[in-house]
Amino acid sequence: MTAVLIERVSKVFNAGRPDEVTALSDVDLTVGGGQFVSLIGPSGCGKSTLLRLIADLIEPTVGTVTVAGKPAAQARRDQEYGIAFQQAGLFEWRTVRRNVELPLELREVPKAERRARAEEMLALVGLADFAGHYPAQLSGGMQQRVAIARALAVHPPLLLMDEPFGALDEMTRERLQAELLHICAKTGTSTVFVTHSIAEAVFLSDKVVVMSARPGRITASIDIDLPARDEAARQSPEYFEFVTSVRKALRA
Ligand SMILES: Nc1ncnc2c1ncn2[C@@H]1O[C@H](COP(=O)(O)OP(=O)(O)OP(=O)(O)O)[C@@H](O)[C@H]1O
Ligand SMILES: [Mg+2]
Numbered sequence: 001m002t003a004v005l006i007e008r009v010s011k012v013f014n015a016g017r018p019d020e021v022t023a024l025s026d027v028d029l030t031v032g033g034g035q036f037v038s039l040i041g042p043s044g045c046g047k048s049t050l051l052r053l054i055a056d057l058i059e060p061t062v063g064t065v066t067v068a069g070k071p072a073a074q075a076r077r078d079q080e081y082g083i084a085f086q087q088a089g090l091f092e093w094r095t096v097r098r099n100v101e102l103p104l105e106l107r108e109v110p111k112a113e114r115r116a117r118a119e120e121m122l123a124l125v126g127l128a129d130f131a132g133h134y135p136a137q138l139s140g141g142m143q144q145r146v147a148i149a150r151a152l153a154v155h156p157p158l159l160l161m162d163e164p165f166g167a168l169d170e171m172t173r174e175r176l177q178a179e180l181l182h183i184c185a186k187t188g189t190s191t192v193f194v195t196h197s198i199a200e201a202v203f204l205s206d207k208v209v210v211m212s213a214r215p216g217r218i219t220a221s222i223d224i225d226l227p228a229r230d231e232a233a234r235q236s237p238e239y240f241e242f243v244t245s246v247r248k249a250l251r252a
Contacts, residue, residue, distance in 0.1 A: 003158050003190035004031035004054055009063030011049055023049040025215035036191045038201035038208045046216025047194040051160050055083055081158035082151035088143040090135040097131035100150045121149035141167040159191040177204055181229055202242045210249040220249035
């Protein structure tokens with residue numbers, strides 16, 4: 001089953017006004033079931049816009065977005081995906097634990113199970129000791145990890161992640177990359193992941209989609225066929241070859 005199908009999508013903001021911006025132009029993209037796809041490209045090329053279109057937070061000007069075989073709006077109502085965006089987007093008046101529990105509450109998951117799932121996800125992102133804290137008491141990177149825990153808590157069939165590891169130190173980032181791959185493989189989750197890191201995109205992805213500056217277009221789509229994705233893979237010649245291919249595509 002195809003997780004995401006984007007067909008001939010263009011997005012124009014403020015159409016007909018002096019500040020009109022064509023953020024995306026004629027984009028086609030397919031994310032297969034269980035596939036991990038990264039979007040990479042210069043700042044302002046429309047990566048977040050593309051993710052927001054998939055999440056049905058905005059509508060395309062032209063073209064169609066299909067998620068899990070349904071129109072994007074229906075997929076949103078059916079809660080087909082979890083999102084972790086550039087800004088953590090936590091609720092300041094809720095504790096860390098209750099932020100992670102929120103999507104489970106919306107799905108009417110019973111309290112005990114909710115609590116257990118939140119604890120499990122917080123342990124995964126290394127924040128077990130901070131469940132009772134409020135977001136304002138955490139660093140930026142810790143807040144980002146709460147947002148990741150919240151996105152993962154419902155085990156969504158599709159994960160939409162916008163630079164989720166941007167504010168993390170390199171070691172935490174590598175650990176969470178490995179955990180994310182592990183979770184996705186175990187649960188068959190499909191993922192669309194925005195990053196500015198070529199190394200991160202290559203390590204995580206089945207496919208790296210390279211975008212050009214405004215108006216955002218897809219200029220290359222590179223299949224990353226790595227034999228393994230463990231720590232050794234980060235040192236392998238194949239890995240460096242893919243990193244070089246993506247870098248060349250970005251420069252082109
Ligand atoms: N709500 C909006 N109203 C008007 N213009 C917008 C809006 N959202 C995005 N844009 C414009 O669309 C273009 C693409 O923005 P977008 O946020 O998708 O870029 P991005 O690739 O995610 O960049 P970055 O890597 O810096 O996060 C930019 O020119 C931006 O100004
Ligand atoms: Mg962005």
